[in-house]
Amino acid sequence: MRKGHRAGPLFTDLYELTMGACYYAHRVFDTATFSLYLRDVRATRNFFVAAGLEDTLNELADFHFSKEEIQYLNSTGFFQDDFLSYLSELRFSGNIHALPEGTIFFANEPILEVTAPIIEAQLLETFLLNTIGFQTMIASKSARCIHAADGRALIDFSLRRTQGRDAGLKVARSTFISGFAATSNVLAGKIYGIPVSGTMAHSYVSAFKNERDAFFAYFDTFPDNSIFLIDTYDTLEGAKNAAVVAKEMKKRGHALVGVRLDSGDMAALSREVRKILDDAGLLEVRIFASSGFDEFKIEKVLSQGAKIDAFGVGTKVGVSADAPFVDVVYKMVRFKGQDKRKLSPGKITLAGAKQVFRKTDPSGRYIEDIIGLREEKMDEGEPLLEMVMENGRPTRSHPTLQTLRKRFEINFSCLDKKYKSLGTRTTYPVKLSRRLKDLQERVKIQ
């Protein structure tokens, strides 16, 4: 997050504030625990990748209402002076337990739990759902692309069609956590230090007298960093023009990085382009492909024998087009020292502050998860949620993006391939501990 770009406490649904006013008026300041998790009722994903925690902690560490924000609230006519005065002094004083970013997890497992005076915990709801939900959705979608690409490089090209500006930045960051190699998004490069990558547009090629001139001009400006877009007029003619220019570059001691295909039958064209390049002795020139790629199209063209070395992945991943929202919820699970549970049909909540324990086999492969009580100790099973904020203060500095990326990579390698399959729904075993189960029974009886 850029400094000075806090979302601020007005990034909230009005009802968080009206409920807060009610609690305040009735002197309800007791401690509550809220649990944030994904329901995945539409069953679109076998697994998820946690993301969004850094933004969350930055925001909470700086949680306060400015004078201007209080003035606006006053102008709405909803709030009494004493409550506004209370808000103007409010800071976040609670504890946060969360999955570190890059952690693989499953539906119904807590991603983040807030324990704080109820007004504070309530005021965070909208912000947390938005921040964790969106970034987790994108990290999860892009992990599927990484699987489909089977070792080939992926580059985030989504910026022009993400849902707004913040989304563009967060897509670059979340896809990078899940193993993308680079982004076209220059601002994300600056803010997050992600490698930036780019080629040229059709308009560029057509601004020159002919394709070869356009390639020569680009090579002249970027002698060691050129990727030529070859489909402006005809992909195979474009490949031949690229080969002519690339051979000239070689003579002058430089090398063409690659060519990019952006239309047509990618599998067939890529094979023909590979042959043109190879026949010209340009074995090192890589083939990039873009245009509507997501995990499904990547898997399809590779199964058709495409000779593609890297994919530019855009819109469909940047908006998670096949599942453009996650069923993320934030539910009260404990209040005034009592565990709480919602029993509406189809919307069951698990009472109690929780921990997730992950069991692995001797090789490290994930076997099953146990959702237990926060304070439970288990001989087997690594606890996944960490206390990241205590009494309103971060317990650690942010891990680097490289650390998060590495965590994802290790997590992903420990997840059995059957859960990564795109088409089929395979449910990873998530069980409840005996003590958590017993608690649910007790809460039901109450």
Next chain:
Amino acid sequence: MRKGHRAGPLFTDLYELTMGACYYAHRVFDTATFSLYLRDVRATRNFFVAAGLEDTLNELADFHFSKEEIQYLNSTGFFQDDFLSYLSELRFSGNIHALPEGTIFFANEPILEVTAPIIEAQLLETFLLNTIGFQTMIASKSARCIHAADGRALIDFSLRRTQGRDAGLKVARSTFISGFAATSNVLAGKIYGIPVSGTMAHSYVSAFKNERDAFFAYFDTFPDNSIFLIDTYDTLEGAKNAAVVAKEMKKRGHALVGVRLDSGDMAALSREVRKILDDAGLLEVRIFASSGFDEFKIEKVLSQGAKIDAFGVGTKVGVSADAPFVDVVYKMVRFKGQDKRKLSPGKITLAGAKQVFRKTDPSGRYIEDIIGLREEKMDEGEPLLEMVMENGRPTRSHPTLQTLRKRFEINFSCLDKKYKSLGTRTTYPVKLSRRLKDLQERVKIQ
């Protein structure tokens, strides 16, 4: 847009800058015209509603690279000093023609055209596609909801699941342009002056000993501004509890605004709740409904005879779930005084700087649109694109949101009902003028 929150010129794909560097190195500074339009290749919408222009003009009026931004570009190693020095002096100096926000338009019609030195025009591409594309998508989706709701009030509840923060703000603004009554998004209330609205959550109700206590506490705090959520335990019992509290409120000289349903069979429940309220003499208490509403669900429950006065519309509209991106493109149509056209199969561009002329019948109803050349004069047909920026300077101040809302309302009332139908694809007649057609033939021959 908030002051100080400019996207900035790094909100761009790297290739816009590498192409710019190439043009610069080869002294290509000629004027280009780019046209931004929607292809709607997936045929998801019969009409669109223009939005995003205010953000666009704010950004262009302040277009410049800061020292820090130039330093970052330098650190990437892509760019030569002379180009960076050129960028550091660059301001937007071109002309913009655009559809005013709130205008109804159709696929393939230009929404915005940029005429500027090619480097400037190119550098804007990513920002324009993102800004206009997203806001237009949301304004178009919400117009469909307005049609389905048939006069009932709609409130934007999407903030918790929009794709990031900026999206949350822009959804509130775009839905308001298309006629939504209010938003739950407090920040949007502050920034845009949109009315804010909100009720209570299930967690609020369950934080009290029983539902009636929760309602009384809320009434006590908001005696003239209460909407009770009645489905935490049982919707009909909730309605009875709400009626008890509402009658007490009446005695004390206040009135309950409404009750909110958030689960179950909305058509059946709303009728039963209406009866409970009416039987208690609470004819003035309105019924609000939320939970998964979009134009399709609104149309469905109303066709089933739901007694609902207002809908809280959330996630599915906030991410345009049935069509979460638009096929928005930005194509060069004129360069160095020559009209340009792309001829790739399925991706035809119309050469030339353009205008859209709308023909209406005597009652004002839209009959057909003619896409013509910018400088054409037509006896019939109102030109829709306005020059909003000339030589880099805005030609006017921003219209108020109320003005945009009014424009949409009038536009929408002039659009025949058959184009508003949700299920069926009905194509509004969009023709090319004779002169524009002739131009396409000439460009094809070149």
